[in-house]
Amino acid sequence: MEVIQTIQELRSQLSPRREQGRTIGFVPTMGYLHEGHRSLLERAREQSDVVVLSIFVNPLQFGPTEDFSRYPRDTQRDLAIADAAGADLVFLPSVAEMYPTHPPRTTVTVNGPVTSILDAVSRPGHFDGVATVVSKLFHIVEPDFAYFGMKDAQQVAVIRQMVDDLNFRVTIVPCPTVREEDGLAKSSRNVYLSAEERAQAVVLSQALRLAQDYVNNSKDAIDIAGLKQLIASHIRTAPLAVIDYAEAVTFPGFEPVDSWSPNGGSDLIVALAVKFGATRLIDNTIIPRKV
Structure with missing residues (x-):
């Protein structure tokens, strides 16, 4: 498993694999991996020739009163889990790498009912941040398949609408929520x-x-x-x-x-x-x- 911190290096690693006709499965995360993330990686491992995991705590999807600074982070633990689950490449960019101009000059907004209720109301701007970072990651990785957990079902719906509306060449693969023994969703x-x-x-x-x-x-x-x-x-x-x-x-x-x-x-x-x-x-x- 290779750990990569720059967009240029990740693209240079993926280009020859893509030219060989190998399929690329992508699991975007904000890190602090748990069994839910592991299940996404294992699904990607089953379906794809090359598995890419990204770990990036995206500041755009946190509101001013939310927990960006205290969001849990444990990179070494994450890398051990990723390696055990079969990731080939881990993309671990800095905020400056992802957003050279911060806040970014260009963002992505998904419109319609899916971004008019529930988390869209409770967390204004959240889905703009999600759509922007996922759009960037899709352009950087150019995956054939991207895997998302259904615990964040509204997020999955937002991303699927963005993919459909903007003609991304990626198949979104929703995966079941993983739960603790007493039923609590892993988070x-x-x-x-x-x-x-x-x-x-x-x-x-x-x-x-x-x-x-x-x-x-x-x-x-x-x-x-x-x-x-x-x-x-x-x-x-x-x-x-x-x-x-x-x-x-x-x-x-x-x-x-x-x-x-x-x-x-x-x-x-x-x-x-x-x-x-x-x-x-x-x-x-x-x-x-x-x-």
């Missing part, structure tokens, strides 16, 4: 949780299971207001939980609806963002329509 931010916060955070996955059961047991169209009330009520059984949002919208369109039928035209995503102390966690489940 780099879990390290911030106190023992009490960590114990209470399981209400997120419990609420999502309640949503699945509510839909499965309903014979008629689902009343979305009732579904949201059900999951919010369960989350509030955790004394430390402060709900940012608990929503149910169409997927992948992220359009609000008053009711939903499994016989309709779109899947449904139940999406949560909840704070435990200073730590904001997100999670979701997608309820598919009947084919």
Whole structure:
């Protein structure tokens, strides 16, 4: 495994491999790798000839009150995990390498319902930062496949829309959320949780299971207001939980609806963002329509 810090060097490493007809799989991350990231690398290893991992804590996707400076970082641990999971190249650029002019003079904005609700409201400018850095990374790496975890389902939808709208030659591969044994979604931010916060955070996955059961047991169209009330009520059984949002919208369109039928035209995503102390966690489940 090779560690590369400059765009020029990464391109020089990838060009001959691409000319040999080898496929390139790409896993973009902000580091502090966990089992979710490992699963993305392993999926890339299965499908691609060359696996590229990037580790870059992107300042553009953090708001002024968010945790850029304290976002967890452990480069040596990350490199050990990447090596064990089969990465060939690790791109580890500095902020100056990625953004010679900071803030950058050119950014990417994805419009439409997908960037009008949920995290787009709670974190203004966040998805502009995501779209900008992922666009840059796609141009630098030029991957055939790019792998993203569905814990960040809205992010996946934003990136897929950007890829479609701007004609990137890359296939986006969404991968399942990896969870702890008690159901909590793996996240780099879990390290911030106190023992009490960590114990209470399981209400997120419990609420999502309640949503699945509510839909499965309903014979008629689902009343979305009732579904949201059900999951919010369960989350509030955790004394430390402060709900940012608990929503149910169409997927992948992220359009609000008053009711939903499994016989309709779109899947449904139940999406949560909840704070435990200073730590904001997100999670979701997608309820598919009947084919």
